[in-house]
Amino acid sequence: MQDTAPAMNAAIQASAHPSSADLSALFDPLRIRSLELKNRFVMPGMQRGWCVDGHPPRRLADYYAARARGGVQLTISECVAVDHPSASRTRKYGRLADDTAQEWGRCAEAIHRAGGHFFTQLGHDGALLAAPDGDYFTGSPVLSPSGLMKPGTPVGNPASLADLDAVKAAFVRSARIAKHIGADGVEIHACHGYLLDQFLWSGTNRRDDRYGGPDIADRVRFPAEVVHAVRNEVGADFPISVRFSQWKLTDYEAQVARSAAELAVLLEAFVRAGADVFHVSTRRFGDAAWPDSPLSLAGWTRKLSGKPVIAVGGVGLTVDMVESFSGQETQGPAEINLPALAHRFQSSEFDLIAVGRSNIADPQWVAKVGAGEWDLIRQFKLADLGDVAEEAREASGKAS
Numbered sequence: 001m002q003d004t005a006p007a008m009n010a011a012i013q014a015s016a017h018p019s020s021a022d023l024s025a026l027f028d029p030l031r032i033r034s035l036e037l038k039n040r041f042v043m044p045g046m047q048r049g050w051c052v053d054g055h056p057p058r059r060l061a062d063y064y065a066a067r068a069r070g071g072v073q074l075t076i077s078e079c080v081a082v083d084h085p086s087a088s089r090t091r092k093y094g095r096l097a098d099d100t101a102q103e104w105g106r107c108a109e110a111i112h113r114a115g116g117h118f119f120t121q122l123g124h125d126g127a128l129l130a131a132p133d134g135d136y137f138t139g140s141p142v143l144s145p146s147g148l149m150k151p152g153t154p155v156g157n158p159a160s161l162a163d164l165d166a167v168k169a170a171f172v173r174s175a176r177i178a179k180h181i182g183a184d185g186v187e188i189h190a191c192h193g194y195l196l197d198q199f200l201w202s203g204t205n206r207r208d209d210r211y212g213g214p215d216i217a218d219r220v221r222f223p224a225e226v227v228h229a230v231r232n233e234v235g236a237d238f239p240i241s242v243r244f245s246q247w248k249l250t251d252y253e254a255q256v257a258r259s260a261a262e263l264a265v266l267l268e269a270f271v272r273a274g275a276d277v278f279h280v281s282t283r284r285f286g287d288a289a290w291p292d293s294p295l296s297l298a299g300w301t302r303k304l305s306g307k308p309v310i311a312v313g314g315v316g317l318t319v320d321m322v323e324s325f326s327g328q329e330t331q332g333p334a335e336i337n338l339p340a341l342a343h344r345f346q347s348s349e350f351d352l353i354a355v356g357r358s359n360i361a362d363p364q365w366v367a368k369v370g371a372g373e374w375d376l377i378r379q380f381k382l383a384d385l386g387d388v389a390e391e392a393r394e395a396s397g398k399a400s
């Protein structure tokens with residue numbers, strides 16, 4: 001294992017950034033329960049569409065390892081479906097069950113050998129993007145809180161209490177497997193309009209039992225129970241991240257928490273359930289959480305929860321993910337918003353920064369940023385997304 005952190009630190013201090021941003025603090029270590037990170041750079045979950053029946057190919061392990069060698073300290077897997085037949089809409093995305101465990105273990109091992117750490121992102125598709133006329137969900141039930149893809153668009157069935165118990169048990173089973181194969185933690189996917197987020201958002205949660213209602217304290221109950229059950233399974237030392245977002249693939253303006261007071265209720269439920277880290281998924285890391293607040297959603301989350309926070313969105317790019325999916329190229333340069341990133345980090349808005357598309361484009365992105373080698377960074381191009389961009393475009397077309 002190669003330790004690049006001290007060299008990067010020295011290089012950062014020595015090199016004058018074009019916009020005089022001091023990024024050195026992003027190369028400081030951080031400890032979260034049993035996890036010891038040498039810097040603050042994370043690669044967030046990003047589907048590549050390379051899996052075969054939920055099994056990751058060797059190519060995925062190599063791809064993760066290359067980013068770990070390039071300085072990413074924490075790699076979060078693409079969203080991996082939990083072990084339940086309703087959890088996944090396509091065979092090309094990952095699944096974590098007994099039959100796929102070995103290959104996911106190969107990913108963990110490759111990342112460790114390259115000096116990084118690995119979280120498995122565990123999720124369930126819910127009713128998102130289920131196209132009744134398409135080839136998704138062949139033969140499996142479509143479950144969601146209220147049988148809605150989005151307000152006014154019914155898809156599948158509202159989950160019964162027995163269904164929810166089975167889904168919760170599937171999260172627990174897959175978390176157990178994640179720990180067993182050597183993952184350093186898990187991330188519970190409760191964002192972007194997928195199952196757990198469909199509980200959080202009033203637009204898709206119309207239940208009148210204890211898991212729904214106008215009060216966010218009720219809507220967070222099932223996702224928090226999932227986190228609690230996973231915590232009971234994995235023990236006290238194993239880190240659990242919870243990823244949430246306001247935006248959905250079906251509605252970019254949606255809001256789960258309409259105010260800081262609602263956000264506080266949501267966070268408290270997750271903290272009580274055992275969350276260690278919040279990964280706050282925003283399209284641009286610097287966006288204000290609400291129109292009357294300069295603080296980002298990550299900043300509010302850190303302030304209200306007191307937990308370490310991962311921020312994300314558009315680092316090194318001029319276009320956000322949604323703009324990429326709609327066909328816009330980034331205009332560069334690579335260091336475009338790094339001064340703003342440094343400023344927000346120094347203002348304690350977040351503890352870790354996730355860098356998605358820039359890491360897809362250049363496996364050495366973190367190392368090059370550390371060394372101030374701006375001109376050597378390979379800029380992200382739409383073509384780097386491969387088939388996944390086409391699918392996302394198609395899927396958001398179906399969802400809109």
Ligand SMILES: Cc1cc2nc3c(=O)[nH]c(=O)nc-3n(C[C@H](O)[C@H](O)[C@H](O)COP(=O)(O)O)c2cc1C
Binds near residue numbers: 282314389
């Ligand atoms: C191709 C692609 C696939 C993605 N798949 C996932 C996923 O599986 N799970 C998830 O939580 N987010 C997913 N995302 C969102 C990213 O994790 C990230 O939040 C987003 O790309 C913004 O970061 P960036 O601006 O640095 O790219 C995906 C994004 C892209 C571009």
